[in-house]
Amino acid sequence: MDGKNRSDIYPGLEVDIILKKDQRSGKLTRGIVANLLTSSPYHSRGIKVRLEDGQVGRVAEIVEEDF
Template identity: 40%
Template structure:
C-alpha cells in the first residue's frame, strides 16, 4: 500500500475511537489527497484493532471513511 505525504503515519487505534468521537476521516475516493472530512462517529466498522490507513468508521451523516486524526 502506497503511503503519501498527506496520510497520517500513525492514525488512532481502534481503542481510541468510539461512537460519539469527533474525528477527521479520509474517504476511499480521496486517498492520496488532503480532502479530509470532519464528523462524529456513528459506528466503528473495522474488525481489527488497527489498519495502516486508519480504522474504518461510519459518520453520523452516513459518510464512510478511515480515521486519520481525533478532532478532540
C-alpha cells in the same frame, strides 16, 4: 492523535476522516463517529468508520476537545 488504534475510537467521537474518493488528495472530512467498521484492533491506514451523516472513511485524526 491518529486513528490507527481501534481502542481510541468510539461512537460520538469527533474525527477527521479520509473518504475513498479523497485518498489521492488527502482531503479531510470532519464528523461524528456513528459506528466502527474495522474489527481488528489496529490498522496501518486508519480505522474505518461510518459518520453520523452516513459517509464512510478511514480515521486520519481524532479531534482534540479542550474542556
